[in-house]
Amino acid sequence: MDTIKDVWIKGGKVFGSNGSLAPDGAVADVLVKDGKIADAGKTPPTPEIRQIDATGSVVIPALTDIHAHIYWGATALGVKPERAASRSGTATFVDAGSAGAANILGFQEFIHRPSPFNTFAFLNISFPGIYGFSPRVMIGEAENPKLLDAETCADAAREFSDLVVGIKVRAGRIAAGDNGDGALRRGLNAAERAGLPLMCHVDLEPPRIVDILDSLRPGDILTHCCRPEPNAPIDDGQIRDAAWKAKERGVLFDIGHGMGSFSFQTCRTMVDAGFVPDLISSDIHCMSINGPAYDVLTTMNKLLALGVSFDAALAATTSRPAGIIGHPELGRIEVGQTANIAVLKADGGAFPLFDVSGEHIDFEGAFSCQHLIARGALVPPADMQN
Numbered sequence: 001m002d003t004i005k006d007v008w009i010k011g012g013k014v015f016g017s018n019g020s021l022a023p024d025g026a027v028a029d030v031l032v033k034d035g036k037i038a039d040a041g042k043t044p045p046t047p048e049i050r051q052i053d054a055t056g057s058v059v060i061p062a063l064t065d066i067h068a069h070i071y072w073g074a075t076a077l078g079v080k081p082e083r084a085a086s087r088s089g090t091a092t093f094v095d096a097g098s099a100g101a102a103n104i105l106g107f108q109e110f111i112h113r114p115s116p117f118n119t120f121a122f123l124n125i126s127f128p129g130i131y132g133f134s135p136r137v138m139i140g141e142a143e144n145p146k147l148l149d150a151e152t153c154a155d156a157a158r159e160f161s162d163l164v165v166g167i168k169v170r171a172g173r174i175a176a177g178d179n180g181d182g183a184l185r186r187g188l189n190a191a192e193r194a195g196l197p198l199m200c201h202v203d204l205e206p207p208r209i210v211d212i213l214d215s216l217r218p219g220d221i222l223t224h225c226c227r228p229e230p231n232a233p234i235d236d237g238q239i240r241d242a243a244w245k246a247k248e249r250g251v252l253f254d255i256g257h258g259m260g261s262f263s264f265q266t267c268r269t270m271v272d273a274g275f276v277p278d279l280i281s282s283d284i285h286c287m288s289i290n291g292p293a294y295d296v297l298t299t300m301n302k303l304l305a306l307g308v309s310f311d312a313a314l315a316a317t318t319s320r321p322a323g324i325i326g327h328p329e330l331g332r333i334e335v336g337q338t339a340n341i342a343v344l345k346a347d348g349g350a351f352p353l354f355d356v357s358g359e360h361i362d363f364e365g366a367f368s369c370q371h372l373i374a375r376g377a378l379v380p381p382a383d384m385q386n
């Protein structure tokens with residue numbers, strides 16, 4: 001199949017967020033020439049260019065999924081990003097700790113370099129990464145303190161600084177057994193040494209959610225922030241003081257939906273109190289990509305269904321994660337930059353909106369993705385790729 005790198009997107013409402021092609025929400029054309037965003041006024045489109053009629057649609061920077069598992073073939077939980085990209089308008093996938101120091105080289109060689117998408121990684125504090133995660137075999141990579149060497153992790157983060165954007169620790173009973181507090185401390189130590197943010201997973205205690213929240217530094221990320229109680233940022237239907245204090249300090253709250261970590265009830269309590277999550281991500285892996293998470297666009301639809309504004313949801317899936325990974329250009333539509341663009345229509349969405357407890361919401365305003373341009377090239381639908 002020929003790669004299409006010249007595209008004229010006509011008549012959509014553009015939300016380029018500071019790329020300054022047009023004010024956010026204005027109807028404008030977006031021209032992609034040789035994979036780069038061009039000035040339609042200066043470079044008139046040629047007649048043979050691929051045209052996309054975006055009337056009635058929104059044209060946005062392609063989404064950045066800051067918590068995904070894409071180390072396909074090397075870890076059992078990994079999925080090919082191709083499966084989720086075109087259906088969700090996602091051009092940037094950040095792997096959240098599938099690889100550790102022992103196998104980040106493989107991530108670089110077999111995933112990052114050949115990928116048609118922008119790919120990055122949070123490096124797991126555990127040496128082998130998430131090595132035992134499947135429907136029948138489930139071994140926490142943070143259970144054994146011998147696997148958690150902060151210096152080794154920080155050295156690898158520095159060596160692979162082109163793609164490693166932070167450190168990941170899965171601190172919680174399921175991933176760390178009794179070692180949750182120790183895993184959290186070592187994760188923080190590695191992040192400190194590497195000068196990078198820490199993304200911390202939470203499940204059951206230990207550690208207690210309040211201890212995690214009190215330990216995280218400004219710029220660190222709590223993922224699975226809308227998990228069902230217990231050990232959630234809400235307790236008995238109220239947001240914990242420790243969560244408010246962490247938010248005020250600059251700790252970022254990330255959805256990380258996955259198979260067990262997103263509850264409408266938790267999220268509703270937070271949103272109704274004005275505690276809007278900073279980052280919306282899918283946590284797609286082998287047991288969440290076919291539901292209940294599906295992808296980051298479906299996760300974003302759930303937040304919209306609960307009343308989060310379009311602007312806030314868009315920032316949480318584009319400019320904010322792109323900034324955190326040190327690539328703000330991936331979160332805007334700007335003349336001269338490589339095109340990473342999604343065209344979305346509010347037509348009810350591609351997937352039903354279920355949370356992990358089985359609660360279902362009907363939402364007519366849910367978005368589906370009509371077109372994706374990733375790294376300058378139009379991405380065909382997943383069923384047309386090999």
Ligand SMILES: [Zn+2]
Pocket residue numbers: 067068069096256258283
């Ligand atoms: Zn995950």
